[in-house]
Amino acid sequence: DYSITDRSCGGGSDTAFDSFSGATAVAQAGDTVYVREGRFKEQLKVRNDGAAGNYVTFRNYESETVTITGATLKPAIDLTNREYVVIQGFTVEKVGRWLYFLEAHNNIVRDNSFSQAYDTAGSKAGIFFFHASHNRFLNNTLEDNADDALSLVDSERNLVAGNSIRNAHHALWDIRCGNYNVLRNNYFYNDQQKDGEVYDCDGQVKTYKYDSTRRNLIEGNEFDYTANSGNKSPFSGIQYAGQQGIIRLNRFHDTTGPGLRMAIYGVEAKNNWGNRVYNNVMHSSEFAGTWLQPGGDKFFDNIFKNNLLGGSSFVNNDSRWDWWNNTLKGKPVQAYIDRSDGYEFDTNIFVNASGDQEFLAVKGNGNRTSTSQRTIAEWNSGDSNFRNGSVVTDARFIDESGRDFRLQNDSPLIDAGTFLTQTLSAGSGTELPVEDASFFYDGFDIPGEQGDEIMLDGDSQAARVVSIDYNTNTLTLDRSLSWNSGQGVSLKYNGSAPDVGAFESGN
Known part of the structure; x- marks a missing residue:
């Protein structure tokens, strides 16, 4: 008979508890546990599952501040072996580790604040996904982690979207031997090391999987800053060695190392192939917008299209190398290509005054x-891997100094892009065969996700991708279209062709 509004017994129909453990012991599918304002030095370990459409919810009451704190909490919130749970509106600070998604599926963690995780525990120190799937981590803030702020290890079909992640001693986020995950519309800033990493598992969490980090989508994110590495490999926006991934519509700027490093090294990063990198802005790096490294067992079929590279000037922060010290220092390096195979640059635009x-x-x-x-x-x-590159003296951004990379109406980047792929033959219907389906996304069976909207060259009608057969390069659409052989196919666009860069004019 507890009343949550006036916090008294006898005037309501709810049940009150004086600890997380008391509430978690009885909360079942369909229940919402409201936590009133205060500071709690107890782990929130969820005990029972919800069900599809009938979640167990733990959240703050209205706009009250509920803080979980204590250096012995490892983690502060534990969703191990749980399904269909919502965690919302908590402040987690000054703890050992933040949150576990271990063997956890179909959960939602949203609108929380995580700061100051002290435990140097590698992947486990921050938001830790392991053998986890179909979870959504939405609109949270993460700041100051002693190791990795967010890690997806051997996990698939998770959505990480709308979060702000700042400052971690190692990486802000990483995907290790995980597949079909989506990172979208997040903000990244790291004054201690790199922003993101993608590579295979060579012993992480006692997991050994190689050539097994496939079809992850990284889109619409802002990679704002990375730290100075000194005399070691420069810290990147993304240190990437995955397979068949999509990196698109991102803004990389003011990174001390390259915005995107296509890495190849050791054992964990020896498989870097089949990736599609398109419609990104790579701007104002102290190294280069992108760096393609040499060597490796598998580096092939990595295609760059419709990217905008500009504003970078090489700084020899790593002073060990003569060519960097004596030649590249101060040069307007936008792309650093340290190999002669495994890549294709098509219709990328360089900005140089x-x-x-x-x-x-x-x-x-x-x-x-x-x-x-x-x-x-x-x-x-002179290079068969490099075609249709061009240079403009002014991209005509809305506000270049303010890092607003949207295009003014007179920008030379409007309608300057190429189509991502072409149709294989003439036809009609909802089954569209294309030369290369790897540019596109169908939602990956993640709850609430939809596939890409695509358009044909010269056709004003868009259709949505509902599934993709990557083996046969066939897009299944939500509406019937007609097409000619060799007709261009791209994401939905305005005008006569796609734009170059991260923003489509008119959207």
Whole structure:
């Protein structure tokens, strides 16, 4: 007979508890546990599952501040072996570790604040997904972690969206031997190391899986800053060695290392292939917008289209290498291509106030150049992997200094992109065969997700992708279309062709 509104017994129909353990012992599917304002030095360990459409919910009452704190809490919130649970509106601070998704599925964690995790526990220190699937981590803030702030290890079909993640001693986030995960519309800033990592598992959480980090989607994120590494490999926006992933519509800017490092090294990062990198902005790095590294067992079929690279100037923060110290220092390096195979650059635009010149795209390693440097025009004519590159002197952003990379109406990037793929043959219906379906996304069977909206060249009607057969390169659509052989296919666009960069004008 407890009344939650006036916090008294006898005037209501609810049940009150004086501890998390008391409430979690009895909360069942369909129950909502409201937590009133206060500071709690107790772990929130959820004991019972909800059901589809009938979650167990733990949340703050109205807008009250509910804080979980205590350095011995490892983790502060535990969803191990739980399904269909909602965690909402908590402040977690000054704890050992933040939250576990271990063998956890179909849960929602939203609108929480996590700060100051002290335990140097690698993947386990922050938000830790392990053997977890179909979870949604939405609109949370994470700041100050002694190791990794968010890790998805051997987990699949999870959505991480709308979060702000700042400052971790290692990576802000990582995906390790996980598949079909989505990172969308997050903000990343790390004044201690790199922003993100994607690679296989070589002993992480006693897991060994190789060539097993496939079809993850990283889109619409802002990679704002990475720290100075000194005399070791520069800290990247993403240190990437995955397979068949999509990296699109992101803004990388003010990174001390490359925005996107296509890595190849050791055992955990020896498989980097089949990735599609398109419609990103890579701007104002102290290294290059992107870096393609040499070597490795598997580095092939990595395609870059419709990306905008500009504003970067090489700084030899790592002073161990003669070529960097004596030649590249101060040069306007936008793409650092340290290999001659495994990639394709198609219709990427470089921004440089002085126009086309050498060093916008460079080839070489730390100690020596491996070829004489070329202008972008010379790259187009002299490298079979590089075509249709161009240079503009002004991208005409809305506010370049304020890092607003939307396009003004007179931007030369509008309608300057290429179509992502083409149809294989003429036809009609809802089954669309294309040359390369790897550019597209069908929702990955994640709750609430929809597939891409696509358009054909010259057709004003859009259709939504409801499923993809990547083996046969077939898109199944939600409506019937008609098409010609070789007709361009892209994400929904305005005008005569897709734009270059992270924003489509008119949207």
